[in-house]
Amino acid sequence: MWRIGITPWTGGLVRSATLAAAVLLGACGPSAPKVEVIHFWAMGVEAEVLARLLPEFERTHPLVKVEIQQLAWTAAHEKLLTAVAGDATPDLCQLGNSWIPELVALKALEPLADQLAHSRAIQTDDYFPGVWQTNTVDGVLYAVPWYVDTRLLFYRRDLLKAAGFDTPAQTWSGWLAQLKAIKKMVGPQRYAVLVPLNEFEPLQILALEQSEPMLRDDGRYGNFRSDSFRRALAFYRELFAQSLAPTMTNTQIANVWNEMGKGFFSFYISGPWNIGEFKRRLPPELQNSWMTAPMPGPDGPGVSNAGGSSLVIFRRSKHQQSAWELLEFLSTPAIQQRFYELTGDLPPRRSSWQSGAIATDPYTQAFRVQLERLRTFPQVPEWEQIMQEMRIMAERVVHGQQDVDTAVTAFDAQVDAMLAKRRWMLARQQSKLAASR
């Protein structure tokens, strides 16, 4: 056997020895290419689509690898809070912008002002101001808008026309007249508008359209007893009291698109994701008979809510620079246009709207108009809970269990109780500040 020289076994040994030496030497040398892994959490469809956008980023950043984890929207909120509690946060994350104040209160997010100051890819004044504002808490920027969800009117052109109107009205009174005309035309079995009782957004929009804010004193107390909110709630109640809207939740209507196609209702307050759904689900002969329009306001063109998702970098992240570069990449107009084509999500910056499919799609134009007229909801961590309770209160009013007066008085007290801890915290912070001076 010795004549064979190197046996397969010894050959293997030699090879692995040289390999080991090479690895050792390489590890000592300065040229060791170390791949950086960015953990990126995203939700729903956005997470699926990301996989198709990221190869381009990874090509220009060969030493960065992005790992996407997909969260379900329904479980995301709990998952994020548990991640913060368990110190297991990702580097970059998609975040519903109403959750930002909560995570800021948890001190989980990295302020982005420094990076923004040096950024050439992201210019603040290119963004729609209403949505940009939702990403700052107490004047500090914690997130960059990724896409905007605002709600406005989806409507049946043919039915509106049959009722004697060419375009949706821009004022509440005008719109109410149109709704009544449609209701008169379609009879008791059908309705003029769908305002799902399981969603707080329609009432939130009506309240945002008013002059007074929903919280007062820097978010210390509720302001739901104000004339403004009473007006919004009374208008909301009216829609149901006059049978213009069915007292139904979304889940009770098995298929909203079908029902709108059948003319069960002619108006629907909803968001951009439904553009794609209506295109897909309505039969071809109905495709010319639906359209979108901006929200009507109390005395003229109305405002709407500045919802949507933002991108945030977690404070605990060890890859902040790379995460920021990925955030910049996803914010470039070209990528945002492709993202729109893949998801139907509306870009938050004006330059992304100037060309491509989004500039020509007739259904998005109303959104483009609306995006200039957004109003931010109060930036307090308790906001989502307040809105859920508001929905419950409104449902009681709609079902006639409470009148507007009793409802707003009780609700205002309830909101004050929910904000009690916040008041205590703010008072404590102030006394600490005073002591340190």
Add this chain to the structure above:
Amino acid sequence: MSRRPDKQGFSQAQSGWPFAAPALLLIGVFFLLPVIGALLLSFTDFDLYALADISNLRLVGLRNYQTLLITPMFWKALGNTTVFVILGVPLSLIASLGTALLVNSRLTRFKGFFRTALFAPVVTTLVAVALIWRYMLHTRYGLINYLLTHLGLPAIDWLGDPHWSMPAIVLLAVWKNFGYNMIILLAALQNIPEDLYEAARLEGAGAWHCLRRVTLPLLVPTLTLVSILTVSGYFQLFAEPYVMTQGGPLQSTVSVLYFMFEQGFKWWNLGFASAVAFVLFALILVLTMLQMRLARRLGEV
């Protein structure tokens, strides 16, 4: 007289401890400690702010419990849960007993098939089943309303009308759970000696008398067990409203546990949610003790 431990070491009682220790340790770590932790938590105002910085935690004594008792939503949830238990438990027991008697009957053929088929809902996934039930309960296209209207009855808005939403949940829960109790009762039925029935028949007892005088008395211990398990299980109603109605319409299907879940995991008011948990625990404990006492008295008679 005292019994001296023998030279080799342990008395009998002492020697038991090492054997029980691993189990006791596990129970201590995974059950006792969390329970004590939750109890302590219920005396604090642990919330989002405390999660951010523990110095924001305040000891509040019994305030969570006081607040709970004046929270209308808690009473509403308790009311809903009570309605669910009052409707659900008897229905569930009757369904279980009825099917157990049918499957056990000597006249029944394909016993294995029926046993499996009736037990099947227990092992199905609730979320998948809930989807199908949502279709069956649909106001305009649902199978149940289709049958109702064919019988000349008015259609019911099962999941949209606050008066019917809880009955709909009861229907689903009973259908989903009766098979479990059926299996337990079936086992008890098979343990009743045949000669008792023979003797009863020789005395001239018909089927009804056999059921009243032989079967039911001998089933009392099992029925007690089953009803205790069912009551405490049904008080912990959660998954059915969670997947079917999310507590709606008009909060008519919010159960105590659902209320606790929302407070704890949705709004992160963990201190308050812990208080809810302990109130529910106390409630179930008292009810179970009452049931045991009642059963004992029945057994004596």
